[in-house]
Amino acid sequence: MLCAMPSESPDFRASDADREKIATLLRQAQREGRLTLDEFDERVAGAYRARTYGELTPLVDDLPDETGGTSATGPPRSPDSRTGRAALGIMSYAERIGPWRVPPRFTTFAFWGGGKIDLRDAFLDAAEVEIHCYAVMGGIEVVVSPGTRVEDRCTAIMGGVERDVRGAASHGESKVVITGLAFWGGVYIHSQEPDGKH
Structure with missing residues (x-):
């Protein structure tokens, strides 16, 4: 840290x-x-x-x-370490945005709800972090800066996983590994500039 x-x-x-x-x-x-x-x-x-x-x-x-x-x-x-290691959206919406601290493993779970994990201004505690996404009849959005190294390991069952990360990754950048399951739900991984343009 x-x-x-x-x-x-x-x-x-x-x-x-x-x-x-x-x-x-x-x-x-x-x-x-x-x-x-x-x-x-x-x-x-x-x-x-x-x-x-x-x-x-x-x-x-x-x-x-x-x-x-x-x-x-x-x-x-x-940022304050009290951000925790999980975000839960059970019949509700959970998000992590702005400057926040990302532990080496972070889990987000959406059941009949939604979630947004925005890593653009986040501080990563490790050179490689894992974001575990579990969307059950819900949806989870993961936002990264263009050029971020992203590895998608999500599985979909009667659901979908969409990945749209733009730009070539810079050497030495941190790596974000997305794992988890979309069951009757979806996980959307994409890059976005701060002004909202892809």
């Missing part, structure tokens, strides 16, 4: 998850117009080369964190 690092410990080794979270913040900043494409490319390359917190910090020092505050004291905080 990437948290605000103490200023006196810039030599602490950064993990793959730390680098990935910084890259996510840079992608968000570029989408918001805070970074040019050239600046974004340069900083993302620097994030994946970084070995320590001291090398990661300058990449986001001049950017606000996910709460709108500045990140001058180091890489921004991860």
